[in-house]
Amino acid sequence: MYDVCIIGSGAGGSPIAYELSKAGFKVVVLEKGENYTEDDFNKDELAVSRRDMFTPPLNEQKHIINEYKEDGSFTRYDGEKAGWNFWNGSLVGGSSNLMSGYFHRLKPNDFKLKSVYGEVEGANVVDWAISYEDLEPYYTKVEKVIGVSGSVIKHKHQEPRSTADFPYPELQTNGVTRWFDKACDALGYASMPTPRAVLSQDALGRNGCYYSNFCGSYGCASGAKGSARAALLQKCSAKIVTDAFVYKLNSDKDRITKAYYYTKLGFAHSIEAKIFVLSAQAIESSRLLLNSKNRFFPNGLANSSGELGKNLIFSAGGSGTGRFIFENLTKEQQEELMQVGVFFNRSLQDWYDYEDDGKKYKGGTIDFLFEHQNIISRVLRESYDDNGNLLWGEALANKVHKRLTTSRVLTFEVFNDWLPTDKCFVGVDETVKDKYGVPVGVINLYGHPQDLKVGEHLAKKAVKVLKKMGAVEVDYSISSSPPPNLVAGGCRFGKNPKTSVLDKNCKAHDLQNLYVTDASFMPTGGSVPYTWTIYANSFRVAEIIKKELKI
Amino acid sequence: MITHLSSRRNFLKAGFLSSAVFVMSGCELFSITTPQDTIKVLQNDLFPKAKELGISTTSYMSIILHHSRVSDEDKRFIKNGVKWLNEEAVKMYKTNYVKLLSTQREKVLKSIVQTQWGESFMYNMNSYLFEAMLGDPIYGSNNKEAGWNWLEFKGGEPRPKEMYL
Numbered sequence: 001m002y003d004v005c006i007i008g009s010g011a012g013g014s015p016i017a018y019e020l021s022k023a024g025f026k027v028v029v030l031e032k033g034e035n036y037t038e039d040d041f042n043k044d045e046l047a048v049s050r051r052d053m054f055t056p057p058l059n060e061q062k063h064i065i066n067e068y069k070e071d072g073s074f075t076r077y078d079g080e081k082a083g084w085n086f087w088n089g090s091l092v093g094g095s096s097n098l099m100s101g102y103f104h105r106l107k108p109n110d111f112k113l114k115s116v117y118g119e120v121e122g123a124n125v126v127d128w129a130i131s132y133e134d135l136e137p138y139y140t141k142v143e144k145v146i147g148v149s150g151s152v153i154k155h156k157h158q159e160p161r162s163t164a165d166f167p168y169p170e171l172q173t174n175g176v177t178r179w180f181d182k183a184c185d186a187l188g189y190a191s192m193p194t195p196r197a198v199l200s201q202d203a204l205g206r207n208g209c210y211y212s213n214f215c216g217s218y219g220c221a222s223g224a225k226g227s228a229r230a231a232l233l234q235k236c237s238a239k240i241v242t243d244a245f246v247y248k249l250n251s252d253k254d255r256i257t258k259a260y261y262y263t264k265l266g267f268a269h270s271i272e273a274k275i276f277v278l279s280a281q282a283i284e285s286s287r288l289l290l291n292s293k294n295r296f297f298p299n300g301l302a303n304s305s306g307e308l309g310k311n312l313i314f315s316a317g318g319s320g321t322g323r324f325i326f327e328n329l330t331k332e333q334q335e336e337l338m339q340v341g342v343f344f345n346r347s348l349q350d351w352y353d354y355e356d357d358g359k360k361y362k363g364g365t366i367d368f369l370f371e372h373q374n375i376i377s378r379v380l381r382e383s384y385d386d387n388g389n390l391l392w393g394e395a396l397a398n399k400v401h402k403r404l405t406t407s408r409v410l411t412f413e414v415f416n417d418w419l420p421t422d423k424c425f426v427g428v429d430e431t432v433k434d435k436y437g438v439p440v441g442v443i444n445l446y447g448h449p450q451d452l453k454v455g456e457h458l459a460k461k462a463v464k465v466l467k468k469m470g471a472v473e474v475d476y477s478i479s480s481s482p483p484p485n486l487v488a489g490g491c492r493f494g495k496n497p498k499t500s501v502l503d504k505n506c507k508a509h510d511l512q513n514l515y516v517t518d519a520s521f522m523p524t525g526g527s528v529p530y531t532w533t534i535y536a537n538s539f540r541v542a543e544i545i546k547k548e549l550k551i
Numbered sequence: 552m553i554t555h556l557s558s559r560r561n562f563l564k565a566g567f568l569s570s571a572v573f574v575m576s577g578c579e580l581f582s583i584t585t586p587q588d589t590i591k592v593l594q595n596d597l598f599p600k601a602k603e604l605g606i607s608t609t610s611y612m613s614i615i616l617h618h619s620r621v622s623d624e625d626k627r628f629i630k631n632g633v634k635w636l637n638e639e640a641v642k643m644y645k646t647n648y649v650k651l652l653s654t655q656r657e658k659v660l661k662s663i664v665q666t667q668w669g670e671s672f673m674y675n676m677n678s679y680l681f682e683a684m685l686g687d688p689i690y691g692s693n694n695k696e697a698g699w700n701w702l703e704f705k706g707g708e709p710r711p712k713e714m715y716l
Binding site for chain 2: 042043044045047050051053057059210213214218221340373375376379380383389390392393394396397400401
């Protein structure tokens with residue numbers, strides 16, 4: 001029997017595999033996808049971005065999506081027919097292999113949203129069961145073990161740190177960042193280098209970044225990116241079983257007894273362990289628990305509260321763009337603009353909270369980055385003329401050539417809280433099954449109106465910066481469209497077993513040996529990408545499990 | 552699952568690019584053509600720059616039509632698009648698309664782009680064409696990186712050692 005069985009090998013599960021196996025415990029990790037190493041990764045746009053090689057085909061595995069309106073009515077979408085894909089990366093290390101690694105910590109107020117900002121009508125805002133101070137040592141640990149590069153600058157929302165600066169220096173940046181810094185100075189905004197989970201130099205037995213120009217969406221061929229695979233799983237003795245889709249957990253009234261999984265060919269296996277850790281990413285973790293209902297837990301495992309799957313959240317916000325064109329630039333500036341490979345790496349957090357009409361709002365983060373270098377996508381974005389007519393022939397060739405060789409797009413991404421509501425939750429569909437014959441997850445979606453209001457506020461600030469820099473065609477879109485790679489909630493942690501699924505240690509209130517350590521535990525999401533917090537929390541829970549096993 | 556596999560196999564067995572497309576004029580069978588002939592002329596009409604650069608994009612369609620990650624629905628749409636394009640040519644000029652003068656073909660394209668299917672079909676054809684022209688040369692079309700060089704683009708390293716099919 002294993003000491004620990006971990007379901008899912010991404011950022012939520014891997015710190016536990018790493019810590020527990022290093023402490024001498026027998027650990028097994030079950031991963032639905034395949035294993036890749038640095039040698040396997042390449043920059044094939046057709047495979048990675050056009051044919052989605054790292055996610056399951058939607059005709060085999062999909063979701064049902066119910067999009068809610070404010071009045072409670074909803075439109076149902078079949079993920080396959082609508083081409084609506086919520087998968088993020090089925091491979092050892094999960095989607096952390098494919099992240100851009102924009103790493104921001106949550107801030108102290110993110111842990112007490114209700115106390116600081118008050119109730120929001122129509123939203124289920126609560127304080128966290130732990131504080132920033134509880135998690136701070138683990139944020140620091142992630143900086144060192146996963147490897148975070150950057151430099152700390154003073155600004156009004158800088159969170160407290162136990163160390164003065166990041167352990168690894170900033171990555172190299174494009175000269176256009178100087179234009180950005182100058183524009184921010186003029187506007188009175190605090191430009192900050194974006195911390196990245198990318199090593200700027202050889203360290204931790206991994207190679208430093210080689211500036212491939214293709215970071216986000218692609219696996220890292222040097223090991224510089226702090227994926228759960230490169231930073232943790234490849235460095236520990238935990239056993240990894242690939243091609244293992246866990247479809248059911250068995251339990252008695254107190255404990256999980258077995259995890260059952262299928263291989264691609266449909267063979268069923270089971271594994272026994274003293275402790276089970278679930279980290280299959282938020283939607284799939286709730287789905288597995290709901291699909292594992294039994295006579296002790298007729299509404300789904302660990303669901304005596306009825307809260308399982310509830311309060312699903314994403315990152316709210318949206319994105320915007322501005323274009324720099326050669327006609328407005330000196331020769332030197334043109335060369336600077338077209339320098340590829342190096343990063344942009346600039347963020348603004350001036351409005352992490354702000355006042356509007358005398359009311360205090362939780363705001364968010366704006367990250368700036370160059371448009372992704374995927375050439376096919378960039379060319380296809382030029383398919384239409386200014387009036388929305390499809391182009392072809394010489395007109396298309398001329399437009400494509402001019403746009404791609406004499407201009408470049410700077411983009412921004414807004415991250416603000418996706419308020420948890422009753423209309424945003426995970427269920428399962430008893431009639432629609434995946435290729436394994438298992439009921440698929442149902443994603444019920446609703447964006448609270450305040451999410452859009454805050455997103456607009458932030459986007460308008462970003463627009464000011466782009467215009468000040470001299471960009472043209474500045475535009476943005478803030479919407480309730482959920483980013484599939486920024487998902488959390490569904491197994492809230494909390495002190496009260498009647499209103500939460502997990503306790504403050506991320507152990508199920510109902511079961512003595514079940515932990516959930518992906519982003520499912522988060523009752524509110526903060527206004528930053530989640531990965532750093534998932535890693536940090538998982539390192540925290542690893543300490544707790546270690547103590548439990550040593551007793 | 553079994554039905555799905557079976558339909559997919561039958562579909563592929565048909566040898567899509569050289570299979571017959573029955574072009575109808577009203578309820579009458581007008582002529583028979585192949586997707587390969589039509590796609591070759593159509594892609595050149597949509598983006599003649601590729602040929603100027605020494606890039607042939609038609610052979611890439613064979614990869615798409617056999618690709619494990621392109622849905623049967625998308626593959627069927629290519630075949631239907633070829634059929635409907637020819638039917639529009641017959642309707643307008645009483646002959647197949649490939650037999651028209653370039654000015655006539657342009658008028659056919661201007662006609663179908665006004666329809667929902669026509670715009671989607673032309674956009675999809677452009678997408679496959681750009682995939683061929685700007686995908687990694689290992690897929691066989693981006694000849695000596697001519698597509699990349701035209702746009703002053705350098706492919707990311709490391710490059711793939713084999714095609715993903």
